[in-house]
Amino acid sequence: MLKRDLRLKYSKLRSSLTPSQLSLQSIAIANSVLQLPIWKKEYFHIFLPIQQKAEIDTEGIISILLGLDKNVIVPKIISSTQLEHYLLTDNTKFIINKLNIPEPVDGITIEPKKLDVVFIPLLAFDEKGNRIGYGKGYYDRFLNDCREDVIKIGLSFFEAEPLIDDIDITDIPLDYCITPKKTYSFTES
Ligand SMILES: Nc1nc2c(c(=O)[nH]1)N(C=O)[C@@H](CNc1ccc(C(=O)N[C@@H](CCC(=O)O)C(=O)O)cc1)CN2
Numbered sequence: 001m002l003k004r005d006l007r008l009k010y011s012k013l014r015s016s017l018t019p020s021q022l023s024l025q026s027i028a029i030a031n032s033v034l035q036l037p038i039w040k041k042e043y044f045h046i047f048l049p050i051q052q053k054a055e056i057d058t059e060g061i062i063s064i065l066l067g068l069d070k071n072v073i074v075p076k077i078i079s080s081t082q083l084e085h086y087l088l089t090d091n092t093k094f095i096i097n098k099l100n101i102p103e104p105v106d107g108i109t110i111e112p113k114k115l116d117v118v119f120i121p122l123l124a125f126d127e128k129g130n131r132i133g134y135g136k137g138y139y140d141r142f143l144n145d146c147r148e149d150v151i152k153i154g155l156s157f158f159e160a161e162p163l164i165d166d167i168d169i170t171d172i173p174l175d176y177c178i179t180p181k182k183t184y185s186f187t188e189s
């Protein structure tokens with residue numbers, strides 16, 4: 001299917017989830033994160049959900065990371081193409097931006113090259129590990145600035161599509177994708 005049709009399909013599917021389904025499925029995803037081979041890593045990047053778009057509630061994953069004393073880093077939009085990344089601390093204050101994304105006001109910035117693991121929001125992904133978001137290319141550009149060996153983990157309420165037809169060269173594929181039912185691994189080794 002084409003990106004544009006997939007965005008429509010999965011936006012609709014997401015908005016049909018009840019608050020209790022959203023909450024339970026987010027917990028199931030957080031529990032599966034514990035099984036991934038990522039626990040020797042130190043710098044974990046994660047997004048805070050847009051509630052109006054029924055994104056996965058990442059609070060459970062964040063609690064796990066903080067409980068294990070990991071460095072947790074969250075993004076902030078600074079232009080129509082660029083993100084900046086802030087270390088989450090006890091003092092971090094958040095405001096909801098124009099796109100309804102909770103973002104850190106200020107703090108310590110972290111360079112993409114420092115990151116070991118990135119949890120990635122998405123609307124849909126396919127059996128090869130390709131993903132699509134809202135179509136602004138923020139994550140594609142961000143992942144391009146990360147190290148080659150950064151571990152890229154998609155989070156999705158729904159299972160893989162057979163194929164996203166119109167993938168282009170700037171689209172960076174996932175290493176893993178976690179859904180409430182299973183964990184997909186796209187890594188060779
Ligand atoms: N929680 C979360 N944070 C994130 C992302 C994300 O997907 N989820 N992003 C991932 O890239 C970046 C922000 N990207 C976004 C791009 C578009 C829209 C959005 O609401 N677009 C509207 C049109 C809004 C407008 O132009 O006024 C839409 O799609 O309906 C939201 C976030 C960085 N932070």
Ligand SMILES: Nc1ncnc2c1ncn2[C@@H]1O[C@H](COP(=O)(O)OP(=O)(O)OP(=O)(O)O)[C@@H](O)[C@H]1O
Pocket residue numbers: 003131132133134135136137138139140141144170171
């Ligand atoms: N590394 C890059 N450098 C410059 N432009 C890029 C890069 N990656 C993606 N883009 C541009 O961003 C736009 C949106 O890309 P795409 O449709 O793949 O977004 P998406 O993956 O759905 O969004 P997101 O990455 O924000 O979740 C495209 O016009 C694409 O050319």
